[in-house]
Amino acid sequence: MTSHSNHPFHLVDVSPWPLTGAMGALFLVSGLVKWFHQYSTDLLYLGFVITLLTMIQWWRDVTREGTYQGLHTYSVTMGLRWGMILFITSEVFFFISFFWGFFHSSLAPSIEIGAMWPPMGIIPFNPLQIPLLNTIILLSSGVTVTWAHHSLMENNYSQTNQGLLLTVILGIYFTILQAFEYMEAPFTIADAVYGSSFFMATGFHGLHVIIGTTFLLICLLRSYYNHFSQIHHFGFEAAAWYWHFVDVVWLFLYISIYWWGS
Numbered sequence: 001m002t003s004h005s006n007h008p009f010h011l012v013d014v015s016p017w018p019l020t021g022a023m024g025a026l027f028l029v030s031g032l033v034k035w036f037h038q039y040s041t042d043l044l045y046l047g048f049v050i051t052l053l054t055m056i057q058w059w060r061d062v063t064r065e066g067t068y069q070g071l072h073t074y075s076v077t078m079g080l081r082w083g084m085i086l087f088i089t090s091e092v093f094f095f096i097s098f099f100w101g102f103f104h105s106s107l108a109p110s111i112e113i114g115a116m117w118p119p120m121g122i123i124p125f126n127p128l129q130i131p132l133l134n135t136i137i138l139l140s141s142g143v144t145v146t147w148a149h150h151s152l153m154e155n156n157y158s159q160t161n162q163g164l165l166l167t168v169i170l171g172i173y174f175t176i177l178q179a180f181e182y183m184e185a186p187f188t189i190a191d192a193v194y195g196s197s198f199f200m201a202t203g204f205h206g207l208h209v210i211i212g213t214t215f216l217l218i219c220l221l222r223s224y225y226n227h228f229s230q231i232h233h234f235g236f237e238a239a240a241w242y243w244h245f246v247d248v249v250w251l252f253l254y255i256s257i258y259w260w261g262s
Contacts, residue, residue, distance in 0.1 A: 008075040010065065017058040024051030059218060066235070067227045077234050084238045088245050091208070095249050098201040099256065105193045106261055117261065119192045124262035130181050131258040134174055135250065138209075141170035142247045145216065145240050155230050157223065164220040167243070171213030178206045198257060205249055212246045215239040 024047050031044030066072035106117045114120030148163025189199040219236045
């Protein structure tokens with residue numbers, strides 16, 4: 001057993017979840033293709049259910065290892081920290097590619113789109129309406145998640161839960177407003193390079209908001225069950241890092257695409 005080893009590292013037990021997670025991802029992507037081309041959602045729903053069940057059970061196992069079995073030692077936690085740092089770094093470069101494409105198209109618009117930006121016929125969003133409200137919401141959520149973190153560092157679990165709950169509510173509110181904006185959009189992803197750049201960048205950011213909100217919701221549940229302490233709460237810390245990353249990306253999106261790009 002790894003718990004009786006003479007080293008501080010965690011050699012994980014055999015687990016089926018990487019395999020079921022890969023199957024879920026395969027069915028999700030295949031289901032999306034089937035939905036787009038054949039208007040059938042059965043495979044998509046199957047992939048979603050497999051992925052959801054894998055997430056629940058894999059997170060349950062990791063929570064047990066770190067909280068009850070004591071396998072997340074200092075060395076293991078440092079590895080997790082570096083893993084999260086490198087993951088967020090990869091996400092930064094992921095979004096850089098979208099910004100690169102946007103500025104490549106907007107700084108020197110081609111003749112095919114009327115040699116102007118936004119392209120001829122495109123009516124952009126007013127940056128002082130829903131986009132500004134969403135900016136305020138995300139900045140406020142950054143404040144509440146920081147409040148929750150500092151409360152946890154001071155052993156104030158009541159305020160930790162309050163701060164996390166507010167952050168989750170703000171994340172859900174942001175997603176609802178983003179969906180409303182998409183439904184009211186006067187252009188589509190097929191409307192020249194502007195539509196492609198807009199919906200790819202803001203859509204993937206919206207996906208990251210949903211992921212971050214889920215991450216924080218799990219942390220809220222774990223905090224409710226007293227899984228975190230003043231010195232042992234990296235799960236929450238990783239969620240806070242990810243949420244701040246989402247905040248910063250939105251600021252760049254708002255300034256470049258909504259405000260400057262309109």
